[in-house]
Structures are given as structure tokens and as C-alpha cells.
Amino acid sequence: MTVTPHHCISILSKCKNLRTLTQIHASLIKSGADTDPFFAGKLLLHGAVAISDGLRYAHRLFLSFPDPDVFMFNTLVRGFSESDSPRNSILTYIEMRKRALAPPDSFSFAFVIKAAANLRCLKIGFQTHCQALTHGLDTHLFVAVTLISMYGECGSVEFARKVFGELPQPNVVAWNAVVTACFRGVDVVGARRIFEAMPVKNLTSWNVMLAGYTKAGELESAKRVFREMLVKDDVSWSTMIVGFAHNGRFDEAFMCFRELQRLEMKPNEVSLTGVLSACSQAGAFAFGKAIHGFIVKSGFSWIVSVNNALIDVYSKCGNVAMARLVFDSMREKTSIVSWASMIAGLAMYGHGKEAIELFDDMIEFGVRPDGISFISLLYACSHAGLIEEGEEWFRKMTTVYDIEPAIEHYGCMVDLYGRAGKLQKAYDFICRMPTPQNAIIWRTLLGACSIHGNIELAEKVKQRLSELDPNNSGDHVLLSNVYAVAGKWKDVAAIRRSMAEQKMKKSPGWSLVEVDKTMYSFVAGEKRNEIRVEAYEKLNEIIPRLRIEAGYVPEGANALHDIQEEEKEDQVTKHSEKLALAFGMARLPKETTIRIVKNLRICRDCHTVMKLTSKVYGVEIVVRDRSRFHSFKNGSCTCRDYW
Ligand code: ZN
Ligand code: ZN
Numbered sequence: 352m353t354v355t356p357h358h359c360i361s362i363l364s365k366c367k368n369l370r371t372l373t374q375i376h377a378s379l380i381k382s383g384a385d386t387d388p389f390f391a392g393k394l395l396l397h398g399a400v401a402i403s404d405g406l407r408y409a410h411r412l413f414l415s416f417p418d419p420d421v422f423m424f425n426t427l428v429r430g431f432s433e434s435d436s437p438r439n440s441i442l443t444y445i446e447m448r449k450r451a452l453a454p455p456d457s458f459s460f461a462f463v464i465k466a467a468a469n470l471r472c473l474k475i476g477f478q479t480h481c482q483a484l485t486h487g488l489d490t491h492l493f494v495a496v497t498l499i500s501m502y503g504e505c506g507s508v509e510f511a512r513k514v515f516g517e518l519p520q521p522n523v524v525a526w527n528a529v530v531t532a533c534f535r536g537v538d539v540v541g542a543r544r545i546f547e548a549m550p551v552k553n554l555t556s557w558n559v560m561l562a563g564y565t566k567a568g569e570l571e572s573a574k575r576v577f578r579e580m581l582v583k584d585d586v587s588w589s590t591m592i593v594g595f596a597h598n599g600r601f602d603e604a605f606m607c608f609r610e611l612q613r614l615e616m617k618p619n620e621v622s623l624t625g626v627l628s629a630c631s632q633a634g635a636f637a638f639g640k641a642i643h644g645f646i647v648k649s650g651f652s653w654i655v656s657v658n659n660a661l662i663d664v665y666s667k668c669g670n671v672a673m674a675r676l677v678f679d680s681m682r683e684k685t686s687i688v689s690w691a692s693m694i695a696g697l698a699m700y701g702h703g704k705e706a707i708e709l710f711d712d713m714i715e716f717g718v719r720p721d722g723i724s725f726i727s728l729l730y731a732c733s734h735a736g737l738i739e740e741g742e743e744w745f746r747k748m749t750t751v752y753d754i755e756p757a758i759e760h761y762g763c764m765v766d767l768y769g770r771a772g773k774l775q776k777a778y779d780f781i782c783r784m785p786t787p788q789n790a791i792i793w794r795t796l797l798g799a800c801s802i803h804g805n806i807e808l809a810e811k812v813k814q815r816l817s818e819l820d821p822n823n824s825g826d827h828v829l830l831s832n833v834y835a836v837a838g839k840w841k842d843v844a845a846i847r848r849s850m851a852e853q854k855m856k857k858s859p860g861w862s863l864v865e866v867d868k869t870m871y872s873f874v875a876g877e878k879r880n881e882i883r884v885e886a887y888e889k890l891n892e893i894i895p896r897l898r899i900e901a902g903y904v905p906e907g908a909n910a911l912h913d914i915q916e917e918e919k920e921d922q923v924t925k926h927s928e929k930l931a932l933a934f935g936m937a938r939l940p941k942e943t944t945i946r947i948v949k950n951l952r953i954c955r956d957c958h959t960v961m962k963l964t965s966k967v968y969g970v971e972i973v974v975r976d977r978s979r980f981h982s983f984k985n986g987s988c989t990c991r992d993y994w
Contacts, residue, residue, distance in 0.1 A: 356384035359395050369404045376412075391531060392422055399430030406430050421447070425458045432466035440466035441475060457488050463499045468501035476501045480514075490517055496528050508541070523551050527559050534563030543572075558586050565594025570603075585619040594623035598631065600871055604629035605638055612645070620654055627660035634948035636668035638868040643677075650910025655681070659688045666696025668946060669973035669980045687718050696728040698978050701989055703735020709745075722754050727765035733770055734979055741767045762792055769799025774808050790820035813878055862931035863948040866938045873927040873934070882934065890933035893964060901963040901986075906956040927959045928974060932964065935972075944971040952977050962986050 359378050366372050377395060379385040385394075393411070397555035398409030413419060413427050424447040431440035444463045447455065460483045467476035480498055483489040489498070495518055502511035511532035518525055526549045526555070533542035542563055549556060557580050564573035577591055588611050595604035598834055608626040611618055618626075623646065630639035643661055651657055658681050665674035678684075678693045690713040697706040710728050714720065720728075725748050734740030745764055748754050768777035777796050781788055793816045800809035860875040871882055897903035929951045953961075953976040961972050965988030972980045982989040 354492060356382050356387070356390050359384075360390060360932055361636060363393060363397050364638045365396060368402055369398075369408055371406055372402060372408065381527055388420060388423075391416065392420075392426070395423055396426045399426050406434055418450075421453050421456065421459070424452070425462060428466070429462040431460045432469060437466040437469040441470075451923070455482075456774075457491045457493050460468060460488055460491075460494045462487075464494070464497040468497070468504040471505055473502075473505040473507060474507050476505060483836070487557050488555065489514075490523065491516070494521060495509060495521075496525050499525065499528040499532055503528070503535040506536055508532055508536030508538050511536075512541075523549070523553050523556065526551075527553075527556050530556070530559050531563070534559075534566065537567065539563070539567050539569060539572075551553065554582060554587075558584075558590060560744065561587060561590045561594070565590060565597070568598055570594060570598055570600065585617065585622065589621035589625060592622050592629075596625050596629035599632070601629040601633035605635070605868070609644075618648075618653075620656060623651060623654075624660045627657070627664050630668040631660070631664040633863055633865075633870050633944055634668050635865050635868070635870055636664075636670065636946050637865055639664040639668060640673075640811060641868065652680075653682065655683055655686050655689065659686065659692055662692040662696060663687065666692065666699060667975065669700070669975060669982060671696050671700045671702065677936075684716060685718065687713075687721055687724060690716075690718055691721075691724040691727055694724060694731065698727050698734060700733030700982075701734050703731045703737045703740075706731035706735075707737070707740060720752055720754075722757060722760070725752075726759050726763060727896060729760060729767065733763055735766035736771055738767060738773075756786075758789055758792065760785060761786065761793055765792055765795045766799070769796055770802075772799075774799060774804050774805050778808060778812070788815075788819075790816055793819065860927050860949070860951045862927035862950075864931040864935045865946055867936065871931070871934060873930040875925070882929065884928040885937055886934040889937040890929060893933055893936065893968075894922070894960075897960065897963045897967060900967050903959065903963050906959065926954065926957050928953060929960060932961065932972065936968065936970070937966070941968075941970065944973055947972070947974045949976045953981060958988065962988055 356379060359375050359382075363375060366375060367811050372394070376385065379390055379394065395412055398405035399414065407432060410427065413423060416423065424443065427443045428447070431437060431443060434440075442654065442906070443462060444455075444459065444466075447459070460479060463479050464476060464483075467473075467479060476498075478938065480489060482550065483491075483494050483498075488494050495514055498514045499511045502514065504509070511529055515521060515525060515529040521529075526545070530542050530545050530549075533539075533545060542560070546552075546556065546560055557576065560576045561573050564570070564576065573591065573594055577587065580587060588607065592604050592607050592611075595601070595607060604626055608622065611622065623642070624640060627639065629635070639661075643664075646657060646661070648654055648899050658677055661677045662674045663678065665671070672691060674696045678689060679952045681689060690709070694706050694709050694713075697703075697709060706728060710720070710724070713724070725744070728744055729741055731746065732738070745756070745760065748756060748760065761781075765777045766779060768774070768780060774796070776861070777799065781792055781796065784792075793812050797809060797812045798815065800806075800812060862873050863870050864873075865871075873883065873886065894903070900908070928947055931944060931947045931949075935947070939945060953974055958981065961974060961981065961983045964970065965972050965983040972981075972983040974983070979990065
């Protein structure tokens with residue numbers, strides 16, 4: 352059967368990938384129509400714009416034409432403008448001008464301006480604006496809208512408003528663009544005024560307001576707009592969910608998602624990953640699991656980003672087996688994010704050997720490791736005490752994979768040595784670093800000195816830290832912990848005094864616990880409320896029982912991390928993770944694992960209480976603190992008292 356060129360073009364609209372495109376191209380060559388500008392132009396457009404992996408092919412196709420026309424040039428300028436190499440778009444445009452074909456049209460300008468916006472290059476954007484002006488196209492609606500967006504993207508709100516102001520009859524797209532530009536330039540008031548002045552608003556106008564407010568962290572305004580909206584689409588919903596999740600308002604993210612389900616609307620990929628990100632940040636295991644069920648039932652399980660988010664939820668909720676189940680069931684494992692999330696999950700749980708094995712599998716699978724996956728790997732080595740493995744991978748990173756170690760990788764190595772008590776080695780390692788040292792690196796070592804009680808080195812490190820970051824209260828606390836462990840109470844008091852004099856504020860400790868798919872939070876030093884009273888009542892029953900049945904003696908020394916003044920037993924009992932534990936014990940059925948998320952590192956005393964509670968009451972407790980998981984069962988913890 353002979354295939355006519357017209358037939359080829361008609362199947363083009365159904366072509367979704369490069370493979371099919373090359374087949375269509377082959378048929379065109381056979382019929383001899385491949386040099387016809389009409390057919391070639393269609394093929395070029397589809398490769399450059401419609402499919403995701405066809406741009407390079409389109410470029411080669413373009414180069415094979417002796418004299419491409421303006422349409423072909425524009426197609427390529429457009430394709431490159433939205434690719435990850437927008438610079439090529441500008442180079443193609445310059446080539447077009449050099450060849451002195453027909454003058455550039457509105458499309459040429461709009462695409463080049465878009466490339467400038469994606470490059471965040473105001474200079475190129477400005478020059479193109481001037482050229483459009485000389486061709487009388489600067490107030491052409493299509494060009495003007497991209498100009499407004501470009502100026503917004505480059506942080507030049509003033510110019511964006513000026514271009515808008517010169518439009519005789521702006522359409523709704525132009526109005527939306529100028530509102531977006533204002534938000535980009537953090538001119539929230541300006542954005543609202545323009546929005547209110549709009550003669551006609553479409554759904555996008557409302558969504559632009561939602562996105563702007565949530566990005567600016569003005570969630571109350573976003574909620575007001577959301578309520579006022581008569582029609583909402585999936586973008587409106589996902590914007591709210593992601594906005595809540597990003598701003599740490601997890602409960603509201605959950606509520607919003609529940610409402611979406613209640614209305615029987617189909618959530619999009621962004622809503623799903625947004626609500627899952629809230630779950631993983633809050634450690635909301637039960638809610639995350641419920642969403643997992645929904646995802647499977649509604650047929651979303653093929654979406655790679657949704658699976659990656661699920662792996663993250665289970666990892667961060669301390670259920671590494673479920674994370675693995677999701678990972679293993681993924682049909683497509685080509686995304687490095689899937690591997691890196693799984694490796695990070697194993698690492699956080701202290702499964703160092705498994706993390707390294709999976710890293711090997713990844714390389715075998717043909718996925719090239721990136722800098723982030725190396726952070727997870729080195730973290731795994733340090734938390735499992737695998738020093739030699741860590742050193743070897745750190746070396747291989749540059750010699751085999753050609754990845755320049757970033758400050759985070761150096762930090763992992765310092766942590767690796769520090770945890771193992773090789774403090775001098777860590778110190779020497781920092782001194783030999785080729786990149787400039789930062790406060791975080793020294794702070795990691797100071798933390799290690801605190802755990803291993805090395806006062807001499809701690810003082811030396813503190814000196815370096817004071818030079819880099821003199822006003823950090825955390826460092827003072829760490830040093831005072833070193834003194835406290837060694838029983839040097841005078842020095843502790845001196846540090847406390849100097850902190851008080853410099854009026855440093857410590858970030859308050861908080862803990863979250865999930866009961867009936869709701870997150871309950873306990874913040875250090877907050878006022879009495881019903882939840883706190885309930886927790887205290889239960890705690891007053893737990894602590895005496897631990898004393899009698901397990902010989903618990905409260906510790907003062909290392910408990911300094913989130914209390915203000917002298918370390919009294921009374922204050923140690925007020926630590927938020929103890930309250931979260933007590934509340935979980937009071938509310939949850941006995942066989943349920945109590946899952947707690949804590950923003951700071953768990954202190955030694957709370958750690959002891961968790962261990963003893965797991966034994967005396969026969970419950971399982973999982974605590975995610977700032978750096979890792981602790982899984983308590985039968986009186987011991989998976990961290991082997993080493994964190
Ligand atoms: Zn504590
Ligand atoms: Zn532990």
C-alpha cells in the first residue's frame with residue numbers, strides 16, 4: 352500500500368514520540384515529499400514543539416534544509432525557547448537575522464522574548480523589546496503579553512506595568528500576565544489592585560491570585576479568594592493543597608484534599624504529590640496510607656512522581672518496608688528520584704548495607720548517580736558507621752562519576768568521622784577541604800564533640816564557629832552540652848549567661864503525633880490547652896510506673912536542647928516528644944504503633960523514656976527526629992543508642 356504525504360501528515364497529530372516521528376519521516380522520504388516546504392515544516396513543528404524528545408531531531412532536520420523559511424526558523428526558536436537550552440533559541444534567531452530573510456514577525460519576537468524570560472536575562476529581553484519596537488510590533492498583543500511575563504520573570508515589575516499601560520486594549524491574558532508579574536516582584540498589593548480593576552476575569556485570573564498569594568505565604572488571602580470563586584478547576588485545588596503543604600499547614604492541606612474527594616472531583620498529579628508531601632513532612636502515616644489506597648483504586652499508580660512521593664511518605668513515616676513495596680512495584684524505574692528517595696529512606700532508618708546495595712543496583716540498572724543520590728549514600732554510611740565504604744564512595748564520586756563534591760558531601764564525611772568518634776580525623780578533613788568551610792560543617796563536628804565529650808576539641812571548633820557565625824544560639828547550646836556532660840556546670844552557666852546577654856532566641860521544639868488521621872502538635876512552652884492537659888495526665892501515670900518497674904532515673908545533663916534555664920527534672924518532663932508520646936498512649940489502641948515527628952534531635956532522657964515505655968507497656972514507638980528514625984521495641988532502639 353502506498354502512503355500519500357497527506358496521509359502521513361494526518362497521522363502526525365497522533366504521534367506521541369520520536370520513534371513514530373522517524374517512521375513518518377521515512378515514509379515522507381519514500382514518497383519524495385520530504386523536501387517540500389509544507390510537509391517538512393509540519394514535521395519540524397511536531398518534532399520541535401509537540402513531542403518531548405524530538406527537539407534534537409528537529410534541529411538536525413532543520414540543518415538539512417539549504418534555505419529554511421521564516422516559519423521554520425520560528426519553529427526552532429520556539430522549540431528551543433522552552434527547552435533546557437533557551438540560549439540556542441537566541442542563537443537561532445540571530446542566524447535568521449543574519450540571513451536577511453523576510454523580516455521577523457510577531458511570532459519570532461514572542462518566542463525570543465520567551466527564551467530571554469527562561470534565561471532570566473533582562474539584557475537580551477530588553478534588546479529584543481527594542482527590536483520589536485523598531486518593527487512596530489511592541490504593542491502587538493501577543494508580543495506584549497510575553498514582554499510583560501519576561502519583565503516579571505526578570506524581576507522588573509516596573510517595565511512589566513509600563514508595557515501593559517501602553518496597550519490600547521489589553522485582553523484578559525495581558526491582565527493576568529501583569530498580575531503574575533506583580534506577584535513575581537513581590538508586589539502583592541499592586542497585584543490585588545490590578546486584579547480588582549480587571550473588567551473581565553476568567554478562571555485563570557482567579558488561579559493566578561491563588562498561586563500568587565500562596566507563594567507569598569499569604570494563606571488567609573488565598574483562602575478568601577478560594578471561597579469567593581464560583582468555579583474551581585483542578586489547578587485551583589492543587590494550588591491550595593500545595594500552598595498549605597509548603598507553608599507547613601499540613602492539617603489544612605489534608606482538609607482541602609478530603610474536600611476535593613468529597614466533591615468527587617478528580618485530583619491531578621500536583622494535588623496528589625502536594626498532599627503526599629504534607630503527609631511526609633508531618634509524618635502522617637495513616638492518612639498517607641489511605642491516600643495510597645485511593646491512588647491504587649483510582650488508577651493513578653502508573654504516575655512516576657506520585658510513586659516517588661509515596662516512597663517518600665513511607666520512608667519519612669518510618670515504614671521502610673512499605674516504601675520498598677512501592678519502589679519494587681514501579682514499572683518504570685528510570686527516574687533517579689525514585690532511586691534516591693528509596694536510598695534516603697533506607698539511610699534514615701540506619702539500613703546502611705541495604706542502601707549501598709541499592710545504590711549498586713541503580714548503577715547496574717543504568718541510572719547514573721547524581722550529587723543528591725551521593726548525599727543519601729554517604730548519609731547511609733555515616734548512620735550505619737560504615738567508614739571504609741563511605742571513604743571509598745567519596746573517592747569514587749570524583750574519580751569514577753566526575754561529580755565535584757559539594758559542601759553537603761563534605762558535611763556527610765565530617766559526620767561519618769564524627770559519629771565514629773574519629774574527631775581528630777574529622778578536624779583534619781575539614782582543614783584540608785578545598786572549598787571554603789561553612790558554619791554547618793564546623794557545627795557537625797561540634798555536635799560530635801558534644802556526643803563524645805571532647806571538651807578540648809569542642810572549644811577549638813567553637814572558636815572557628817564564632818568567627819563564621821557569631822550569633823547562632825544552637826552552637827552555644829551544643830558547647831554547653833559538652834560542658835554539661837563533663838559536669839562542668841560553671842561553664843554551662845557562663846554560656847547561658849552570655850546567650851541571655853546577647854538575647855539569642857532558640858527555635859522552640861515541637862512534636863507531632865497522629866491520632867485518627869489528625870496531627871496533634873505539642874510545642875515547647877505553649878499555653879495550657881485541653882490536649883496538653885490530657886497528655887500531662889497520662890504522663891503523670893507513665894513516669895512513676897517507669898521508675899518502679901524499670902528503674903528509670905531522669906537525666907538532666909544532656910537534656911539542654913530546648914529548655915531555657917537550669918536543667919531541672921521538671922523541665923525535662925515537659926519535652927514535647929514526651930507529651931506527644933503520652934497523648935498517643937492515651938488515645939491510640941494498644942497494638943497501634945505510636946509515630947512521633949520531632950523537629951530537633953531527640954535528647955538522651957526522652958530516648959530513655961521511649962525505650963522503657965516500649966518495654967513496660969509493650970508498645971511500639973517510632974520517632975523521627977531532625978536527623979533520623981528511632982524505632983523502639985521491647986526496651987531497645989534501632990539506633991543502638993547512637994545518633
Ligand atoms: Zn527530650
Ligand atoms: Zn534511638
